[in-house]
Amino acid sequence: MSSTPFSKQLKTAVFSALLVVAVAYPVLGLKLTTVGINLEVHGASATTLWIIAAAALLMFIWQLVRERIPLPRRTRSTGALPITRVGARLTEPATQRWLILGLVCVALIWPFFGSRGAVDIATLILIYVMLGLGLNIVVGLAGLLDLGYVGFYAVGAYSYALLSHYYGLGFWICLPIAGMMAALFGFLLGFPVLRLRGDYLAIVTLGFGEIIRILLRNLTSITGGPNGISGIDKPTLFGLSLDRRAPEGMQTFHEFFGIAYNSNHKVIFLYLIALLLVLLTLFVINRLLRMPIGRAWEALREDEIACRALGLNPTLIKLSAFTLGACFAGFAGSFFAARQGLVSPESFTFIESAIILAIVVLGGMGSQLGVILAAIVMILLPELMREFSEYRMLMFGALMVLMMIWRPQGLLPMQRPHLELRK
Amino acid sequence: MSQPILQAKGLTMRFGGLLAVNGVNITVSEKQVVSLIGPNGAGKTTVFNCLTGFYQPSGGEILLRGEPIHGLPGHRIARKGVVRTFQNVRLFKEMTAVENLLVAQHRHLNTSFLAGLLKTPAFRRREAEAMEFALHWLEQVNLTEFANRSAGNLAYGQQRRLEIARCMMTRPQLLMLDEPAAGLNPRETEDLKTLIGLLRDKHDVTVLLIEHDMHLVMSISDHIVVINQGTPLADGTPEQIRNNPDVIKAYLGEA
Numbered sequence: 001m002s003s004t005p006f007s008k009q010l011k012t013a014v015f016s017a018l019l020v021v022a023v024a025y026p027v028l029g030l031k032l033t034t035v036g037i038n039l040e041v042h043g044a045s046a047t048t049l050w051i052i053a054a055a056a057l058l059m060f061i062w063q064l065v066r067e068r069i070p071l072p073r074r075t076r077s078t079g080a081l082p083i084t085r086v087g088a089r090l091t092e093p094a095t096q097r098w099l100i101l102g103l104v105c106v107a108l109i110w111p112f113f114g115s116r117g118a119v120d121i122a123t124l125i126l127i128y129v130m131l132g133l134g135l136n137i138v139v140g141l142a143g144l145l146d147l148g149y150v151g152f153y154a155v156g157a158y159s160y161a162l163l164s165h166y167y168g169l170g171f172w173i174c175l176p177i178a179g180m181m182a183a184l185f186g187f188l189l190g191f192p193v194l195r196l197r198g199d200y201l202a203i204v205t206l207g208f209g210e211i212i213r214i215l216l217r218n219l220t221s222i223t224g225g226p227n228g229i230s231g232i233d234k235p236t237l238f239g240l241s242l243d244r245r246a247p248e249g250m251q252t253f254h255e256f257f258g259i260a261y262n263s264n265h266k267v268i269f270l271y272l273i274a275l276l277l278v279l280l281t282l283f284v285i286n287r288l289l290r291m292p293i294g295r296a297w298e299a300l301r302e303d304e305i306a307c308r309a310l311g312l313n314p315t316l317i318k319l320s321a322f323t324l325g326a327c328f329a330g331f332a333g334s335f336f337a338a339r340q341g342l343v344s345p346e347s348f349t350f351i352e353s354a355i356i357l358a359i360v361v362l363g364g365m366g367s368q369l370g371v372i373l374a375a376i377v378m379i380l381l382p383e384l385m386r387e388f389s390e391y392r393m394l395m396f397g398a399l400m401v402l403m404m405i406w407r408p409q410g411l412l413p414m415q416r417p418h419l420e421l422r423k
Numbered sequence: 424m425s426q427p428i429l430q431a432k433g434l435t436m437r438f439g440g441l442l443a444v445n446g447v448n449i450t451v452s453e454k455q456v457v458s459l460i461g462p463n464g465a466g467k468t469t470v471f472n473c474l475t476g477f478y479q480p481s482g483g484e485i486l487l488r489g490e491p492i493h494g495l496p497g498h499r500i501a502r503k504g505v506v507r508t509f510q511n512v513r514l515f516k517e518m519t520a521v522e523n524l525l526v527a528q529h530r531h532l533n534t535s536f537l538a539g540l541l542k543t544p545a546f547r548r549r550e551a552e553a554m555e556f557a558l559h560w561l562e563q564v565n566l567t568e569f570a571n572r573s574a575g576n577l578a579y580g581q582q583r584r585l586e587i588a589r590c591m592m593t594r595p596q597l598l599m600l601d602e603p604a605a606g607l608n609p610r611e612t613e614d615l616k617t618l619i620g621l622l623r624d625k626h627d628v629t630v631l632l633i634e635h636d637m638h639l640v641m642s643i644s645d646h647i648v649v650i651n652q653g654t655p656l657a658d659g660t661p662e663q664i665r666n667n668p669d670v671i672k673a674y675l676g677e678a
Contacts, residue, residue: 284540287540287542288540291539292532295522295529298517299523299526302517305477308497308498310592
């Protein structure tokens with residue numbers, strides 16, 4: 001097994017150990033400062049230094065002996081763990097349906113007992129679930145790499161913000177408008193660019209996302225530039241405001257029902273709206289998957305030429321995926337604007353696109369339950385680890401790398417629906 | 424002889440300086456099996472690509488029942504009933520066999536967005552019919568038991584058969600098979616022959632075939648077109664082709 005010569009192993013081991021030391025310094029926040037002609041290490045206690053040294057030593061030894069320890073070798077050819085039976089059961093569409101049903105029940109009930117902060121974070125997670133599910137159509141099903149998804153999110157958010165700011169329209173009217181606006185943008189962008197494929201498409205969509213953001217920042221007269229638009233109305237419950245004091249001509253929720261004002265109500269209400277939107281998204285996507293168009297998306301991802309030979313119009317199919325994906329981003333965007341009460345171009349940077357894409361990839365392309373889980377992980381982890389906020393990105397990266405090594409197919413990969421044959 | 428379903432006149436395809444196909448004429452009559460043969464690199468697949476709209480021919484015209492179809496994009500030609508298979512199998516490998524067949528019926532299904540979202544009765548009925556039709560063809564090609572197996576996991580011969588079944592889903596008038604027997608064992612080739620005969624006789628499909636297996640070609644074809652280095656060499660019944668000195672020379676080299 002150890003076919004590599006010892007000298008080479010030694011070299012690798014030394015190099016790895018040095019790498020550990022080099023990486024450990026910035027990660028643990030040590031600073032090298034020149035004092036006179038000497039270099040001094042600052043910001044470190046003796047223990048930290050010892051830990052680094054120990055880690056380096058461990059790495060050195062590990063690199064030397066790892067070839068000799070007979071580890072249970074996995075078959076590398078498939079590049080994936082064989083899916084265990086429990087895993088397979090979990091990813092079956094029928095099981096997923098029950099799991100989702102269970103999750104929905106829990107999701108409906110818990111906010112009434114949960115803390116305000118938790119509900120707020122859950123709302124944020126739901127926004128990302130919606131975005132992930134939308135992008136899942138484009139990337140996971142149709143196989144179009146879209147790096148500018150946040151652009152449509154921004155279009156949705158600003159649609160509501162502008163309509164509310166200038167025309168005083170309410171959330172419920174603006175929600176479909178925002179979705180349609182985003183869909184329109186998706187359609188307009190998709191029309192010229194969808195003849196591109198793979199990397200080229202990724203670059204163009206990346207550019208699109210940035211253009212939207214920069215446009216929003218520089219159209220100062222309309223969008224307020226970098227300051228964004230603030231004071232956006234919150235959603236109402238059939239015309240009842242959930243604020244402490246209702247604006248002219250409206251009634252507040254607590255007055256109507258004659259209960260004491262509780263600021264938690266507003267948070268829970270927002271959460272429930274988000275949940276409703278997510279459920280709607282889930283329902284639509286589930287149906288889409290079983291519709292001809294859903295199958296056509298997947299077929300297109302697999303083999304565009306074969307699709308053409310069978311009389312499917314690739315441009316139209318791609319365009320529908322792109323437009324629908326954008327539409328869901330628009331919904332999510334308008335809800336985001338309503339929740340924040342403030343939109344600014346800085347909410348729609350490239351990193352948002354990257355996070356949404358990461359959710360899709362992490363969850364398993366095409367798998368809806370996977371996307372939900374991944375969204376929870378991706379949003380909750382940084383929130384839970386606020387104390388280590390400086391290492392957040394590092395953990396993020398590590399998580400990605402580990403996932404790609406151990407489960408390249410995602411947390412819960414998609415499984416094909418089993419079509420019952422009639423005899 | 425019945426009326427021609429497909430006619431290619433003076434078909435020419437030029438890639439830069441290379442004249443890949445030069446003035447090829449093909450006439451395919453209804454309910455016939457026509458074979459296109461020729462040595463490797465003769466331009467047979469290029470002819471196929473021109474006929475199905477994957478290439479825009481540089482010259483000549485293609486008529487489908489008298490209607491010009493050259494210059495149309497591939498999916499439009501396919502919708503007119505000219506459907507092809509590929510030299511290297513092009514199935515949707517991650518999808519199951521039956522899903523492959525359903526995708527191919529896309530055009531015949533209710534693709535309305537709302538109908539699908541609401542699962543209207545009309546939508547369900549269409550889906551059920553599509554399923555029925557897919558099952559019928561799975562039976563025809565002996566793949567019923569593999570219906571829910573992903574297409575990529577089928578054996579090679581089964582994949583070939585599935586590809587033909589998938590073409591049949593589009594209710595084609597003209598089925599174009601690009602080397603369907605490549606990589607099949609003798610028994611599978613024999614099955615294929617039966618299948619092609621069945622398509623012609625029972626399902627009224629016209630078949631245009633590229634094939635290297637001369638035994639298959641000679642036994643099943645009604646008509647054979649030979650091309651060599653992009654130019655037409657001979658044209659006739661299997662008997663005529665078998666005895667044509669030019670064809671023998673092209674295949675075996677000068678004696």
